Amino acid sequence: MSSKTKVLLTGASGYIGGAVLHEILSLGIKDIHVSALVRSATQVKGISTLGVAAIIFRGLDDVDAIKSAAAEHDIVINCASAMDLNACLAILEGLAIRRKATGRDVHLLHTSGTSNYADHPISGTPDLSIKTDESDIYGWEKANADGWILRKVNTTLIDTGLEYGIKTYIFNPPLIYGRSSGPFNQKSLQIPALINVSLASQQAVVLGRGEGIWNVTHIDDVAKMYGIILKNISEHKSSPSGKEGYYFLDAGEATWKEISEQIARTGKKHGHFKSEVVKQVNAEELATYFIKSFPFLNASMVEVIWGSNSRTRGERSRAWGWSPSKSLEAFRASFDDEWE
Template sequence: MKIFCTGASGYIGGSVAAHLAAAGHQVTGLVRSAEKAEAVCRLGIEPVMGTLDDAAVLARAAGAADLVVNAASADHRGAVTAMLAALAGSGKAFIHTSGSSIVGTRSRGARSDDVFDENTPVTPSPARAARVALNELILSFRDKECRPVIVCPSLIYGIGHGVGRDSVQVPLLINLARKRGNAAHAGPGENIWSNVHIDDLVPLYMLAIDKAPAGSFYFAENGENSMREVCRAINRMLGFPGQPSAMSMLDAESEWGEGTAENTMASNSRVRARRARVELDWRPRAKGLIEEIEQGCYRE
């Protein structure tokens, strides 16, 4: 198949695009620089120069492909509408990447007991209302003769297989621990995020490409941990004695910025990937997050 992938030099999109190219598909990937173009070429991906603001470039590349994987941004409405307009009436698939912070609750490091699956109504925070609205727009294109599908990962961990090698939360925590000589979480660190290994996430994309019905939405998770549990594992991995420390939200915002601190590092995002397991027979098998930190790629 001819497949166009945005985010081809990133962590998720790069891993998916590299897998598809290795499987023999003709993959083109959106890149912003000559350096990234050279890097994706080495993975067998044909670069398409441009950005998410280049609507004509996106529409042309999407229209020429048999399916599109959008993994560059969960929030760029202009890019999405340009590609979907090119696919309307074609019956082709549009696999979009969202993120489970759509169910996130700002809690300043406190625990929430709210758990969501694909059938749970969502009232998003103001920071994620536009993302939820964009997801609804994407799924509405099932009525315009194309096959929109949304994959919604939780916290992703593990080493990527493309140009982009690192995820967000775990590297941020490890880097901060190295800087401070002790792992640290925002507030009490009792907030919980579901999580999924990149080695399990990529197969979910393959299943979605192969057989997800039009209008499908899938969470991706295979367990959950509190940020305090993650920080304890980081201390053990790095050989730091004692318990991790609790940062004030002011300190967390100083380290990571207000949006990342509040919506990513100190929030809760607890989901269950029931639909992927039932509809697509998705069977995650990779190491759990704590094991991967203590004994896997982060130690290596």
């Protein structure tokens, strides 16, 4: 059996997954072998040119293939859908098989997000509190699991990981911006989607008064934390996992009003808008714009993703060597590239 640690990445063709893949390869860790689950011949070609072994599967509903692939690896980095509990459990089942067969420690690095900690400031009560990853985030998510599917996925993965003897790490990036260094999708979600809605409306839009506050972090800085944990594992250094294995990644804050105003300014500068006036819309209106691209969204989810408060602080992440390299000013300067 090879002495190399085998790493499996899901979501390598995506925005976060592609950046994480680039980060993994740039670390130059000698004793790891990297594979990626992909769905098409184009993705196989793109991944293979990077020296990564491609494993074909149908998609996240192909749980047998996911389980089988995970059973051949020591570490799985999951950057695919954070909402698909069945696919995530298939990863853990495969890792449990690997642990039993090799006697080695096995690990799941799972991508979630700070929408978990968002409120409903328009339809409900605003929550301006700041959650840190060194507090009892597991306990809070467990108590509030019914309110947001990602919380249920996180806590179920942690509980199942503890049952199977698998070390789990939950990464919670906030609003991510910047061009990904991955081989395929290099575009984020929240801001580009808001730009597209603004184009359809022929002026920048904001949900309500836009008073909600989110943390922002550049995609390269998000990927950096995955590299830190992977390097620690490869060097047999222990990092907090399980109920203590939450990692927040924050690099400043912005309101949704500020974001929409920046869309308005850069949109006018590039000749897309006649004015810098921002139009207020409600959650139902915004949901109708998104329905073709995101058919699972409803007004309540739209309020969380484009209008809520989601304030976090990565104390544990910083204690384990992470710090953002891109400032809040870099975020403000990124809108020209977002338009492009």
